Amino acid sequence: MDKPVVIVVGAGPAGTRAAQTLAQAGLRPIVLDENRQQGGQIYRRQPENFIRPASKLYGASARAATALHKAFADLLPRIDYRPETLAWGVVDQQVLVEHNQRVDAISYDALIIATGATDRIMPCPGWTLPGVFTLGGAQIALKAQACAVGAAPVFMGTGPLLYLVAWQYLKAGIKPRAVLDTSTLKTRLKGLRGLRHRPAILAQGVRYMAELMRAGVALHAGIQPVRIEERDDEGGLRVRGVTWRNSRGQLRHTVGDAVGMGYGLRSETQLADLLKCDFAFDPISRQWLPVTDVDGATSQHGVYTAGDGAGIRGADGAESAGALAALRCLADLGFSVSPQEVARLRKALEPMTAFREGLETGFPWPWRNAASLPDETVICRCENVTAGDIRRAAGSLDAPELNRAKAFVRVGMGRCQGRMCGLAGAEVLAAARKMPIEQAGRIRSAAPIKPLPAKIRGIMT
């Protein structure tokens, strides 16, 4: 009998460790990677000939990043690695991929989804101006291209990435003008109960904050974004600064030429949705996530999720989850797996789960902001749909949930398919209809998961 075909989607920490575990069992997994090089977002590599050291690129995670890159290099001869390959759909136990404008359909016996996460966005007036980036985008510019988003950036949002990115900019020689955090000292204290489960990571965060302060970067807690200000010069619209309210409600203004913005992360769940996996509402993160057991098995036979794509547990958690999902997959395929190893990985993940709850408590998604956004605030930037449009869908057009609002006013209908605006759009809709957020639902996924060139050719044509 032929060896079973296992596809791993994603080559970040979860996908890499999953592939490694499968290869160790004698399989030759197919690893699909949208990126040009393995590493995912967190351990994204700089192009060849770029020479910034890992310690500056990845901060305290430099060792983990280097170890993961090396593990992958060792693994390469034993896997079928397909970089720059988009998994854009599924049909009949096949993953549809696109590489270089060619389509292929790959049959699989098992599928491990390790698709990671993106920044979670709470819009504010002005967030679509040129010069406003997500925190992840600001970080990628630095890591992958050694470019800064501006000479005087302001970082706004909440969560650990806010401080990591600000620190990375500082280390690259670009001093942030301010770090504006919507979380309060009070919520952070509450979050400590979970955060203390990973003292080393907590200490890292404190270190980033301390170094930023020592360098003279103002860190503000409990802020409320008011708007990102624009200036119009000969080069067109640009960021002029950020207007915000401090924790006492006083109006403040910080001058800057770019903004990095993000409020924690959101999982990339479209493949699991296309595969008709069961989803459940997660009240801690206020997101709909695939239902999995402790090992990452979904409701669909032979389909597993690992890493931030199934709930945010960070890079270290993703490595353990990737290995664990692969072991579960191997066991389901009839391989014998080490129960000790399974137990060890499960145990390693326990503090990650508590830590994640601490993060969501300490640096919560400021969902209440959605209700008070001015009507003219753009929510869906692809389709230029405003908060007022969504409120009209909620009101006179009587849309009871997000897909109906999408049908009426196009929220989530553009290039990103609601990946960026879906969560905030749901919050605006739920607030306008005064209903619990879970009733607003989630945007149904459809192929292609990401834009697909029309000039595609392949097996079928």
Add this chain to the structure above:
Amino acid sequence: MSQPVTNTTARADVIIVGGGIMGAATAFFARQRGLSVILLERDLVGQYASGTNFGNVRRQGRFLPQLPLANRSRALWGDLPRLIGENVEFLPSGHVRVAFKAEDSARLEQYAQDCKPYGLELELYNGCKAVERFPMLAPDVDCASFSPLDGHANPRLAAPAFGRAARRAGATVQERAEVSNITRTAEDFVVETADGLRFTAPLLQISSGAWGQKMAAAFGENLPLTPKAPQMGVTEPVPYRIHPVIGYASWVEEEGVYLRQVERGNIVFGGGLRSTVDLNTKRAQLNPLNLVRQMPHLERILPDFARLRIIRTWSGIEGYTDDDLPVMGPSARVPGLYYAFGFCGHGFQLGPGVGATMADLLATGKTEIPLEPFSIARFAAPVDP
């Protein structure tokens, strides 16, 4: 505005089962004629085929005896702002059918002759004249048939707009009301819903699309109706340059693709092979490979299409009869029972006209629009001699 019904029994002149564009438009026009109306929709008005179709407001190419109905509907499309208070993005920007093969061109030329007595005037452009008139087309188009007064509209908006207008006009529009049972007493139809509501009326219209077959069968009228899912998609937005709808006039199913650009800039496309449907889960089993199969044919008619990117695909659930014609008109067996379903993927343009024509029938028992070809009686089993 009348509120949804919460008491256990409500009565009206007519109950319409199914809130697609046919049911919603009928509810609106029946109110215009003074009938009291209850519209029952299992989910949300216009959520299935009516909301997910291509959005063609096309007359050319239709079955000729259907043109009187299509002409009536076209007139209503132009009048929607006055009738229902919004234009649902109707753009009468014309419709072009293009042929590359001589035999297909011959069909276009024949049709342009045959449709004249029905009041449909088409313009034909042969050879290089086609690309002179429509520069976005491929240079080797053999023949382009242009219907200047046809166009397109937004299907996501049309049926819900009729539903809201019907409600404003006094109809009871009950969403999320799944019909579980229909019986007939001496005077009335009694319609019960899954959550225990009960409605009665002397007149009943079935407009439940692909699900209409089962309801007709309950009244002893059987017909072949196959549910199918069209392959729809849309590109990223680009500057608005393509005004008419463009369809590939080919009798090869896979080549039969079509596209339209909306003012926002995106190019909506569809056609080619259809996927299967699960009527119980109410979901199309869309095969994304049919999307890949569409690409060369879309590029064939519009070479610049190949420079774009596809951002989204979708489908809906349509009912197809064996002869590709709808079921429309009175029941052949049950007095007071009317049908308007099974429009075989070409019902959107007809929607307003079907609503007005069904309202004629419900209010007066007759209509000037010829409906014989669409009678359910055509499927009745032949009686043994």
